[in-house]
Amino acid sequence: MLERIAPALIEPTLLAVYLVAAGAMILSPGPDTLYVLTRSVGDGRDAGIASAAGISVGVLVHTLAAVVGLSAVFRASELAFAAVTIVGAGYLVFLGVRTIRDDGLLLEDDDPSTASPFREAVLVNILNPQVALFFLAFLPQFVDRAGHVPTQLSILGALYAVVTMGYLATVAVGSSAVRRLLFARPRVAGGVRWLSGLILVGLGLRLLIGSVFV
Template sequence: MDDLTYWLVFFSAALALNLAPGPDLLFILSRTLAHGTRVGLASAAGVCSGAVVHVLAAALGLSALLASSALAFSVVKYLGAAYLVYLGVQTLRSAGSSFTPKAAQDAPRSAWRAYREGVLVDILNPKVAIFFMAFLPQFVRPEHGQPTLQLIGLGLLVIVVAMLVEGSFVLLAGRATRFFREQPKAALWLDRLLGGVLLALAGRLALSER
C-alpha cells in the first residue's frame, strides 16, 4: 500500500468512525443544546483529552487488560454508567433552567465543569480503550519502526479528526440554544429528552460486553 492510499484509508476510517453517533458525540450535543456553544466546545475538549489517555494506554498495552479481564472491564463500565446516570438525573432536575439568562452568565464555570465531565465520560468508557487497541494496530507499518510511537501518532491523528467533527456539530447545535431560551416550555422538554438520552447511554454502557 503506497503512502497516499494508506493515508486515504486511515483518514476515511477515522472520519467514518467519528461521524457515527456514539456516547461521546451524544454527550457533547446534549451539553451544547443545554448550555450553548462554549460549554459544548469545552465538553468536546474534555472528551478528546480523555481519548488521549486511551491512546497512551493502547500504545503501552494497558488496554489489553480491559480486553482480557472481565473484572477490570466491568469495574470501569459500571463506574462510567453510574456517572452517566448522575449527569442524566442532574439534567432532568434542571427542568429547563439551563436556558435561563443566569445560566448563560455562569458559562465560564459551566465550561470548566463540562470539560471535566467530558474527560470522565470518555475515560470511564472501556469500549473506547478497546476501540483504540483494535483500530490503531491495523495501520502500524513495521518497516517504519517504533510501533509504540506510531500508535501514539496515529491515535493523536484520530483525535484531531474527532475535534474537527465534534467541533462542527457543536457549532451547528449551538445555534439552537437561542430558540430554547425564548421558548421555556420547549426548553423544559428538551432537558427531559437530554436527561433521558444520558440515562439511555448509561443503560447501554452497563449492558455492553467485551
C-alpha cells in the same frame, strides 16, 4: 499535508485509508457526540467546545493506554472491565439525572452550569472501556510492524483526536444555535432538558447492558 506528519513511519496510502476509516467512525453517532450535543444545547457554544476538547483529550488517554498495553489488561481481565464499565455507566446516569433536575438549563443565556464540561467530557470518554478496546483493535490495523510501533500508534491516535475535535466542535457550534431559539419557549426548553437527560441515562444503561450481554 497530513502525509508529512510521519513520512518515514506510516506509508502515505495507508495513512489516507486510516483517515477515511477514522472519519467514518467519528461521524457515527455515539455517546461522545450526544454528550457534546446536550452540553451545547444546555449550556451554550463555549461549553460544547470545551466538551469537544475534553473528548479529544480522552482519545489521547486511550491512545496512551493502547500504546503501553493497559487496554489489553482490561480485555484480559473481566473484573477490571466490569468495574470500569459500571463506573462509566453510573457516571452517565448521574449526568442525565442532574440534567433533568437542573431547572436553570436553557433559561439563562449567561448562567451556564457550574460543572466543568471539559472535565466531565474527559471522564465520559475515559470511563468507557469499549472505547479502550476499540482503540486497541482499530489502531494496530494501520501500523507497519517493521517500523517503530509505539510512535506510529501515538501518531494515529493524535490524528484521531484532531479529527474528533474538529467534528465535535462543529457539532457544538451548530447545536448551540438551537439553544437561542429556546430561550423564549420555557416549556419547550424544559422538554429538551428532559430529553437530553434521558438520552444520557439511556447511554449509561446501554453501556452497562451491552457490556453484560455481549
